[in-house]
Amino acid sequence: MDTEASKEKSSSFNDAEIESVESSHFAPPKYISWIYKLDSFGIETRGIERVSTEERRQIAANTTRTSQFIHVIGLWIAACGGLTSMSSFFLPTLLFGLNLRDSLVSGLISMILGCLVPAYCSTMGPKSGCRQMVGARFLFGQWGVKFVSLICIVGGIGWSVVNCVLGGQLLSAINNDIPLAVGIVVIGVISLIVAVFGIRVLLRFQTITSIPLIIASILFYVVVCKKIDYIHDSNSLVKEAGYSGLTTRGNWLSFFTIGYSVTATWGSGASDYYILFPEDTPSYQIFIVTFLGISVPTTFVAIVGTICGSIAYAYKPWNDAYASFGVGGLINECFKPWGRFGSFVVVLLYISLICNNIMNTYSIAFEFQLIDRKLAVVPRWCWAVLVTVIYIVLSVAGKEHFSTILSNFLPMLGYWISMYITILLEENIMFRSTVKTKQLHHREFNEKASDHWNYNWRNWNKPSGITMGLAAASAFLIGVAGAVLGMNQVYFRGPIAKKIGDYGGDVGFWLCGIFTGVTYPLLRYLELRKFGR
Template sequence: MKSSTPVSSCKEIECESNEIVTPSVPRYIKWIYRLDSFGIETRGIERVSPAERDEIAMSTSPYIQTLQVIGLWWAACGGLTSMSSFFLPTLVYSLSLRDSLISGLISMIIGCLVPAYCSMLGPKSGLRQMCQARFLFGQWGVKVVSLIVLVGGIGWSVVNCVLGGEILRAINGSISLAVGIVVIAVISLVVAVFGIRVLLKFQTILSVPILVATILFYVVVCKKTGHLGDANQMIKDMDIAYSDRAGNWISFFTVGYSVTATWGSGASDYYILFPENTSSTKVFFITFLGIAIPTTFVAVAGTICGTIALSYKPWNDAYNNLGTGGLIMETFSSWGTFGKFVTVLLFLSLICNNIMNTYSMAFEFQLIDQHLVFVPRWIWALVVTAIYIILSLLGREHFSTILGNFLPMLGYWISMYIALLLEENLIFRSSVKVKRLHEKEFDCDDNTTTPFYTMYNWNNWNRPRGRTLGLAACLAFCCGVAGAVVGMNQVYYRGPLADKIGQYGGDIGMFLAFGFAGIAYPPLRYWELKRFRR
């Protein structure tokens, strides 16, 4: 696929609509687009038209497309980024192995439903996930949402960089944590700037060694399962009250959910090259299984390893002295040089996860202001890389704290987003009767019932008057924020409702955010439709 620059796409929009006056590309940045000839993808949030996707489909086997997406998800989800969260339930939340697995796996599977649902609109729209959100939040509301997604992506990148630095430092003590952080960031940037097609191939190739490394990690971890009984006994001896244990269980449930649910903010980014007639059911299950299977695979290994580390002194010392990276390196210590090699393979999984963050985050800048679309995506990828390198260097000694406090915050916002998206699609865009209320958004004169994904006029992706104002979504989102605030349980703040769950509180902000936003949206949306008819 030839990358189309914002120059051509914006001229087309000017001709079709008088609602946005798009200035021409400034001369001083036109030279940037010449880099497109070297393979660097300059295309930003512009829609990939059905004709372009059909052309790609003619030159690419659908089986290859599917295989590449499966490889993409396995490389990103089947490695250390996902695994790192599942070291926490025993070491941080003092949960037994049984409680850790139940809380972590159930919440993680539920979280997979979010990106699976979001991904279905990728082939139908040809738009990035947050560009689609314009049809929900409107031209101005989506700017706030894009900032939230940007913060979340940067947070995940900080997690990847700090963990990568810990691993390199554990492999070779002469390598500083800062060097490891920079290595992760630079490699991620190089791959991300070349665009989605290079990204898909890169991830698919690396998914194989990452899978092999994870299997070998199981081998070394299972050799020490005799210490699981000691760990469970230690937890029993802690004499934690039932209410306190329940609070910890709920808090980790939010962490497990956030590990997979947060992919929803960019899930459809990786399906924009699929033909428009691609089965939504197929896309849903590819995404759901593509995230759920590898994440489950590493989640079980991480949970077992973290439980053993509670009672097995060599692993516990490694964790306390060198963090999660030190713990992983210690598990392979008996294998000598080969063990270090396997650890390096697991290190690659952090790069794969970080590439996707770096790639998708660049689009959020272009949604903040229409003039920023003229700056090619790879420039924004460079900017965002510089930001998370600095933040990683500042927070490099506090990995567990970053992970435990940061992930639940992402769970709050994605819960509100999926609640609003579900209600918009299933209630307000599911019948001909409701369809007529959107007359300003649609240019259809048929009287047939159509599936929700055809209830959007995707040609209006950059025409504000052809979409909802977003008032209902923004107000409902604010209600969801109120629910998150009263239910959150963080080091820096504990909501009044969360405070009632045990001595240490329980994080129920995710549930309340979903509920508050979901209850508020239907009446607000009915009012918006009646008042503005779009």
């Protein structure tokens, strides 16, 4: 039977506090209880605590499912329909030397494939009422999830650095008197303000701002397509570069990993934004809304970004702007013929970076709370402040190396998310859907066990009621070996990647997924037979 959470506050960190199962919030020690009084100002103090079924039913009674879906659609449009998603798709021609056709095929196929990851992960939110990485405890155990959380923190900070540096480039390109650091700090501060007020404010903010961002992206199509004749020159220059067929395929594969990582990495926090949905929300509805919410706006901006990058490869004014101010300078140069109105549109695109960054700032805070029990009682907004300071400092330090950060950082995220989704899929399909498995999980199942993939979500913070995580951790490490064999990065090129053309080809996320997928079922079966959970 599940233990009841202690209702008493204590000055020490006792098991009743930390292992509360049904309560909405942790009981904080007295010496930090004052921090929780900020919720009277509207700041969300709820952290990794599960939103109970009863709470979600109350929320559902006061709102409609349609309005909930409208908010998450607005959320994804604002987060994915702007410069953050677009930024990677400037690179296939400018950085990898691919013609427009190869750029679009590699980028769009990989991006859509990546959308399947957060679409599936998001279905866990309504069923569990748990944040994505809290649910990962049922795979990696109480200790293994700490390492996974650290990876998520690094990934979220990396994306935040990308947003901040690109934002700094944009403002500096509009006005040379504005230092890069100013654009970076503005993004960080606004993102923090919205993030600390919690998921309800975040959803409303994203929904409202999604409308002008769509208009700005349409206007970007207009200015870019005026130079569409330069595509032919760009393709000719790529052909003159004389890459061999194998080298081109290697570059194609390397960009494929980047395109996949742009959308797949949303999987590390996708369910965070569905924890207020009632438990009986059909999973197919959540899957479809998330898949379309991410894929449609990302496809829209990916195409124009790819075309713009291809044109810039041949059109000297745009190429010079890219060389001087990076992607931000290129975007500003595109809008220069429109004068002040063009600068206004660039500012709207700048706001899209804030929309994406808000979600990073919001979700990263939960990963800090999963690292250690004592950290869990520190309110989420405190971690949001800390992470904002960290990525602002890193952004200022790396502000001159945007393309390098982007091309080297994204594939690493693609590797880990491939291993995570492989483990999650196999656990749900092979080990959480049969009566026989239910009998094996004897410590996780009781009369209160959920029928949704056979998880007892009430055990979200009860170490004895979840898996030990030995199988997942071992399969993850084996997957890392696959990533090392196939990765193609400046700092390391795997033996398999080296064989694909002059510059190598990145197949790391394929190999790590295969290595993990082959080994996890056997390891998990042995873990179940040995420990029964």
